[in-house]
Amino acid sequence: MTSSVIRSAVSVFFEYDTPRIAHIRSKKVGLINRLIQLAIIGYIIGFVIVYRKGYQDTDKVQSSVTTKLKGIVFSNYSDIPSIGVRTWDVADYVVPPQESNAFFVMTNVVPTPAQTQKTCPEDPTIDGIQCDSDAYCESLKGTSSMKGNGPITGKCVDSDFPKFNGTKVCQIYGWCPVENDDLLESLKKPVLQNASNFTVFIKNNIEFPKFGVSRRNIFGTYKNDSELSSCRWNRDHPKDKFCPIFVLDDIARDAGVNFNDLNFQGGVMQIVITWNCNLDHSINDCVPSYSFRRLDKGDFKISKGFNFRYANQFGVVQPDGSFKLYRDLYKAYGVRFLVTVQGTAGKFSIVPLLLNVASGLALLSVATIICDIVVLYFLKARHFYREKKYLDIKGPDAFEVLKEESEHPDNDNTPNRKSTSTESGSASIANQVR
Amino acid sequence: MTSSVIRSAVSVFFEYDTPRIAHIRSKKVGLINRLIQLAIIGYIIGFVIVYRKGYQDTDKVQSSVTTKLKGIVFSNYSDIPSIGVRTWDVADYVVPPQESNAFFVMTNVVPTPAQTQKTCPEDPTIDGIQCDSDAYCESLKGTSSMKGNGPITGKCVDSDFPKFNGTKVCQIYGWCPVENDDLLESLKKPVLQNASNFTVFIKNNIEFPKFGVSRRNIFGTYKNDSELSSCRWNRDHPKDKFCPIFVLDDIARDAGVNFNDLNFQGGVMQIVITWNCNLDHSINDCVPSYSFRRLDKGDFKISKGFNFRYANQFGVVQPDGSFKLYRDLYKAYGVRFLVTVQGTAGKFSIVPLLLNVASGLALLSVATIICDIVVLYFLKARHFYREKKYLDIKGPDAFEVLKEESEHPDNDNTPNRKSTSTESGSASIANQVR
């Protein structure tokens, strides 16, 4: 008995189940079937394998970006002492001097030089700061508005803003004199208007770690540093479209933006470097493409542009030898550039090819489903095919129904079908098991 | 002959294979089958299509963040000359003045003003720096400990730290006088304690490039800059929950943190802006939600908080007209805020809908598998069904086994089944091929 159990257990290893198939020879259905199969195979080969490169393993780009600006601007504001006659260079207009994947170019500025901690009249444009007498300011003593520059001392003094000549404001203690934004209105055009001529050299090293491929966006077409530094990026030039040195104005123009719309109040731009590489081809075809866009787009009435404040602090020796803290405050308007590096490399690999072919083949069953619907519901000979495909089994607890009537509303060949059904396609458990 | 080959090749195009199906009519199994199918269809429609929005194509958010802090603090430390009586504003406490997706707010500080390159006594808290005589320091001459401030000159001098009055330490050459952290202990509370009242204006422009949708986190509910600047974010207020101006204390409270736990030794907070948009609805419903959390959480005994050192350097004119380099050193404690923008937009698209329906329908075969198990192993009439479903074929190399005994341990209707099997369900190749 145990030996028979073992034998039967072993026999399980020598069995194999395969579905039984009805093989239908019919021009109409066969054609539909083959056309659908052709469409699916065409989709797999044409779209999945060839167009979407389903035969390749892929890897995302890893990157490092460093940027270097060049260019100088001369501003001649001898009538505005806080700006004066001066040259602005890269150490003046790039703040902070270096960042990860970003750089800021100052295009306009409101300087407030030589501030120090003392008392002075508050900015008269602040709500509730204008006064008639010390009594009003005394009631606010020690407080400070959110937009204010320091705590109120309690005195009511003359404003030092030229536009508010004769107005009296409360005095504060803080960095004095306070910043006067009126300067911006008097300027009409940005202080560093020619910032549009600045160039930025974007050095971008990338890597596809999975494939061990490293590239950078400077190619052998430039023989030395001097040749490289004299090129300028140009989308339409076969060689210069790979030049890593960009004129800011070209960046704006390519993004569909006028740089003059950005330089007075500032803005945010994005530089996108895309490395899509087919590593089955020559590594020399693995080159970047550049695109640009403005990020703070939209015609906003409120909260427009981009600016921030920074200061250079320094000590000044007093007669008694001690140091007194001074600072030059700058409200900097300008364009913030974000550099985004994206891209994917593909290389032939057998695994994704097999996976795509396999999941594509699984789609072939869709052809069978559609043909089944045609064969079983739309063909004139549907009852004949239905009988061949289906074996009708009535279980011991079958739901009894006037089957013939509901199943054959066209009633033309009911007797014929019925007899056939009984003979070859239908079986009742009542006859055989019970 | 060739024409027959061609005809037979052509005939392949007019064929079609469909699996043969046993159609079982049984209340029990039919019900199980339909219930499972219903559950699967309910899962597909309810969960995959409706709840998980399987009918939508999706795109990740792309974003740009700029931040602007506002607020001033007045500190009255007339007894501590290095701090003194002064007002701190945004150009003082935001270091560096602007960053990508981050900002730092200084809340506490140890200033060391007017350092210059000269000789001075080293920090007496450094291991092995205290001395009795020049001989000891002479042996260390030119070396510097990792925590030290400069190379040892070889002289043993009096410490200039008040707490170490009378202690002798080796002299160094470097930025002198050296920083004295004792100041921190004497402070008891942070220098910029009211930093909790500062506000930050987070301007966030986003884009879903695939759908060409741009949004920002400032909406038309604010008519002008002045109305906007007077709002404050409030999670529970219907309008203010979209206000882009946040009080630092509110951020901390919403993250479940007391700002006073952060401002003495510093910390790191995260501001998460989530844009989950259903672009099938009105674009006006595409709004951000804000959440906050502390990143350096945990009750750490060692290496607590966040601080770094920075300096402002400046030259001081000497009597001979030359410049001597001085600097003000700051050890800045504060809160570093990281701004993370995340989110996904969805929009109706036929492709993901079809893919989800198709992969959902594939699940329907699970119903058949479960019903097969019930029918073939658990029903009383399982042998009847098994015969109908399976055609038993004995190949020429079949493994011989006492089949009947092992297959029918219940043995009740073996003779009946066996004869049936021979008649309709089983076939031997021996009879037909050999």
Added chain:
Amino acid sequence: MTSSVIRSAVSVFFEYDTPRIAHIRSKKVGLINRLIQLAIIGYIIGFVIVYRKGYQDTDKVQSSVTTKLKGIVFSNYSDIPSIGVRTWDVADYVVPPQESNAFFVMTNVVPTPAQTQKTCPEDPTIDGIQCDSDAYCESLKGTSSMKGNGPITGKCVDSDFPKFNGTKVCQIYGWCPVENDDLLESLKKPVLQNASNFTVFIKNNIEFPKFGVSRRNIFGTYKNDSELSSCRWNRDHPKDKFCPIFVLDDIARDAGVNFNDLNFQGGVMQIVITWNCNLDHSINDCVPSYSFRRLDKGDFKISKGFNFRYANQFGVVQPDGSFKLYRDLYKAYGVRFLVTVQGTAGKFSIVPLLLNVASGLALLSVATIICDIVVLYFLKARHFYREKKYLDIKGPDAFEVLKEESEHPDNDNTPNRKSTSTESGSASIANQVR
């Protein structure tokens, strides 16, 4: 009639379709079938479930990184006044003082101290700036080359560069005196050569939000701040491989780079912190691993290294009490370190387990497909099996072909097969429907 329609509609709920299966007993095919099934099940369990941890739900790491450098360098350049005899500390060589996921260490520097806005001779290495007479410069008046330092005033003056003694160049107006890069050549070795001994403390807090797990890269093995601060990372030491303090030289060496190749002209390095955690194990096994590599690798002849310019501005009081702006300009060469945190945590979850088992089981149908190919095309008894599996149905619009000849090129048992086919496997609609 309606009741019969209802009954028949209800009957649909008590039906169930299952494919009819040919159950083949054959040692050869059965063995092939079972071996393929075994390979697939082995692949699912061994590779998908166990090796690839298919039973786990996963979450990406979220992280915050802060860095702190330590170390001082003493430079003795008494012959180069712009550098002089001085100590460099962290506030000198880390620019900007803090960044997100990055830090810069200055290793070499060209200082240009005490520049102010005035006239001076331009850099003689600029193309076309050398002159014989004022006439040449007058023709360039107001212009400025891209590499220049300011607009040309029109005067031709003696160069102040020692190497160009006797050469005449056009005068400019700008930050004067202009930077002289010759200094770099005269240095031979980097100013901060011992930067390789600096240490960086990388504090990394991570979180797996889905699992509510927070960790940091400082563990309980260090009892206090002093013990922590004295450790140094070492890949091969069981305890020190988790020390978060790295010597820059060790980082370079581990990346296969000589720090001395980086410190003269600068470079870009990446520090990768990987947190791959199996949260089914103890949380104490969730530890980071560190790896390092150079990002700007490749032996580049052009555009080598990494440098940028920054300046410290300050005012100097003039005899009339006004301030004149001065600055110290630095061309900083150094190593930029990018810190990347990556990793995934896994934790047991029933959903991915079920999904992996289900999609694995779907692969089992591949065994049937392969066995079908063997059975139907390669076995000697293929015609016998083909008849059993296929029911040949000739539709009313069948494509007529000399079927027997094309289908049985081996022709040995045609008569036998043909009669069998007619009897049990083949049916013509002509006989039965028409």
